[in-house]
Amino acid sequence: MSHFWRLKMMLTWLAVATAIVFDASSLFAASPQVVRPAQPVGGPTVVQLNQQDGPHILLRLDMADMIDRRLRATRGDIRTLLMGAKIGFNGLAVSGKAVQVRITDPAQIDAAKTALSPITAPAADGGVREMTLDGSEPGLLNFLLSDEGLKHQTSIAIAQCIEVIKNRLQELGVAGPVVQTTDQDGILIQTAGVPDLQILGNILTRPGRLSFQLIDLSMPVMDAINGRLPVGSLVLYTQDDPPIPYLIEKRVVLSDKNVLDAKASYNAQGDEPVVVFRLDSKGTAWFRQITAQNVGKPFAVILDDSVISAPVIREPIDSGFGQISGNFTVQEAKNIALLLRTGPLPARLTIAEEAR
Template sequence: MLYFSRWKTVLIWAVVLAGVILALPNLFTQDQLVKLPDWLPKKQLALGLDLEGGSRLRLQVDKDHLPDTDATIAILTRRLSELGYTNRIVDGQRNGRVLVEVPGLYDSQLLKDILSLTGELHFQMVDDSVPVQQAIDGTPPEGDEIVYSFDDPPVPYLVKKEPLVSNKNFVDAQAGIDTATQEPVITFRLDSIGADRFSKATKANVGKSFAIVLDNQVLSAPVISEEIPGNTGQISGNFDLSGASNLALVMRAGALPASVTVLEERTIGTDLGAASVASGKIAALIGAALVIAFMLLTYGLLGVIANIALVVNVILILAVLTLFGAPLTLAGVAGIVLTIGMAVDSNVLIYERIREDRRAGFSVTQAIDSGFSRALATIVDANVTTLIAALVLFTLGSGPVHGFALTVTIGIVTTLFTTFTLTRWLVSIWVQRARPKEVPGALLKLVPDDTRIPFMKLRFLTLGFSALSSIAAIVLFAIIGMNFGIDFKGGTMVEIQSHEGAIDLDDVYSRLEDLNIGDIKIEPFKSDNRALITVGSQGEGEDAEQTVGVKIRGELQDDFDFRRIDVIGPSVSSELSQAGMLAVGLSLAVIFVYVWLRFEWHFALGAILATIHDVLLLLGMFIVFRMEFNLWSIAALLAIVGYSLNDTVVIYDRVRENLRRYGNSMSLPALLDASINQTLSRTILTSVATFLALIVLYIYGGDDVKSFALILAVGIVVATYSSIFVAGPLLMLFGLRGRDVTNKGPSAVSGQSGA
């Protein structure tokens, strides 16, 4: 295990060097990168909207026109280009969904106005042969239809169905101000066919009116005073300069082949994104520093090697994200910080094995070789269970859930690489050159070498407590229920900041109450000049939810800046809640199958029940403290599912190993006690390292991240408890015997303590 051929050494360092080169551009500014040689990579890490600022909209194409989704995406893309947004994403999804992301844009209302406007513009002759009211009361003449104006109240018009000109005839359109009337107008240019038809129609209908109809509503109905020859003209109507600019843009880009509805909006101001970047860097650096210091104190020189591997691990994560252009989100930063804490687990498993074998009488070289060999199966099992949860989260999640799962998934892969190649290579070089006589000692020892705690004697107490706690959580869920955020129940959330001075919350509430937008909650947010407004779901469809945001903007925009706006419609909130439940259930099911295949049904059932116990206790915490349950909460729960199973699998792996060694010669309670004691050092050390990283994330993260870190921190405590006091006793409850597992899994040499 400690021998490396030359080609393996070259390959390992080639990967490390490639990672450094790919990640290196992130340390430079754009101006500095321009000055570097052209042959050097210059691609930088893309930032998600929550770090860069911008808007994300989820649109739904009319379900009767789903085949037109590809064409709709093309028109939406052209409209964004007309707005000047080249660095945008317009991505078609299932069932006619379209995801639009525009980095750096803060005015999401403008974006929605431009993208949601169908843009069907027609010039239609007004039919004055029949009074409009008569047509409304009876039947419009053949070839005619009734359309209404944008006015309040709307004015009806009887118009010819056959348009004089339509979107396909417009070559260009520009907004401006009429010099005579000082009113906003749109100057348009027609193609030859449109110009010919319009000229003939105006010549034949002097003294009559034609209606300018946008999306089946009349903008204006000017009287034709004379023939309008040529291919240019002018539109005036019920719009301001901004509205004229928007309409002109839509005319240039073309009408949508199908109407679209805004289902979800998430907008973050650029200043808020910059603040998140700064806090994320601080959290990552301090978290890494604490974990590095902890490893040095715990393992000495071996800790130095582990820390080198940890730094390379983070570099490789950043390199992979940079290479594939995957954006780093705030949730992704949280995933990296969590990976920093959990990445030490593999090294802890190996190092504890090395110490154990050294105490058993192995030479230093033999102990190191054996430590790497015997930890392999345990590390693979532990990381695969976490990987399963992360992949399910990545597949079914969206928003912050997706970003978190992405970095955790990449982190698991890079951790396995650094552990079994780079760490092992560095240790082998140290052994060859230093020829040590002893394994490096530790300045900090949290767990004695040979603990003999009788855990199984406490099993009735611990299982009883866990059972009652789990039942209590279920009862509380049935009686009180969860405090679901707008992610899962729909609604609107707006963060505002006053232009000057503290916010008068009562005044804001009074102004919003007059808007008749339903249940309103206003609370101070971080400082006295900022507040968070939450409005419950309107229960009247997607458009009703979007109207709330428009009304709040209209009422408060003169006095406040909008730092963040989230609007979640009922269809998206329903899908998010279903996907969240499916993610938790599916991850548990797949992990159950994996553990069953690797161990036995006793282990699989014990691991899943212990994990369900952890999830129930965390849900109980949400209910008791009325914590908001949102997408971040789902990410935290699935992270704990992976962590808890990781913890439990390590102990179960040692149980299986001891069963092979002792069979039925040792009583099951004694065997379980020995296994838990032997892995106790690893369990405590990994939990402490991860906890340190999460403390920093809690202190320096934003509000969503802070809540996420708190859930994870509590979850780690619960998971550590369950892996020791629940998972082991459950094996006794299921009647585990040595003969059940002697033929499962690879053979291994047992030890006395460590991991």
């Protein structure tokens, strides 16, 4: 297990440039902003996998993860639309390839269908109707992910994954890679001169999702594990041995979407590799507000669904620069910074094949 997971990492915010051995603004002065991949108008070109094509990695889209994320997003949209229309509901849940919700007042069924019409509207970028509505059971609205919708979402996810992979390969300095689809859910990466394809594949398939979320102090975490979780919270673990549990509020205070740039550097003493990142204006303002409201309370730094740090908010954080520190190797700090610069994958990828 790497040092990255062995330690309790510490998040230190850079309030003034004199607190560190470099000027944070000058560190990022020549760095371009991260460009998130846009949703494609058409799908990527599909090629056939040829075993004689030389060194390559074949990745597969985790369809279950992609479907789950799409349905959870739909569940959130349904909640927002019904609350905005002041329509009572219960039983909002994901079930199979559908999201269902029960309208508490039968007289509001038609109003609910009108409020939720954006859920079944054709997608703006392709005209595909991703969700269909089954209202055959009285009071119950069942939104199903259509076959066309699944195919459309798969095409979008593959195209976005390819953009993230290309950015990561460029950041790693891999020369002349070819990245193409092989079929509906496969991505073929052909490259030469890489000494360890397994290490490369592990970096390319890391989700790279970073978030900052408040820790729920309403009950001891073991009570939540052994009893009933508070509404709006979940239990996440560190990757220590044994893992340490934390009761985390589901609300995301800050995410990787607010990170403009990230670089590996050193701490103020110059003896420890760290990851320094720069926030956008929205992230800076939002985090300033949240930290001002929660002084003295802990929050969690979460990378790929694992808690990597749980510092206490000592004062309002109003700087646009942050520093993640721990007992990193130089390479670990570079890898984390790379993930933050290139952005997260839209869905999980698995390594299906490696050929040297």
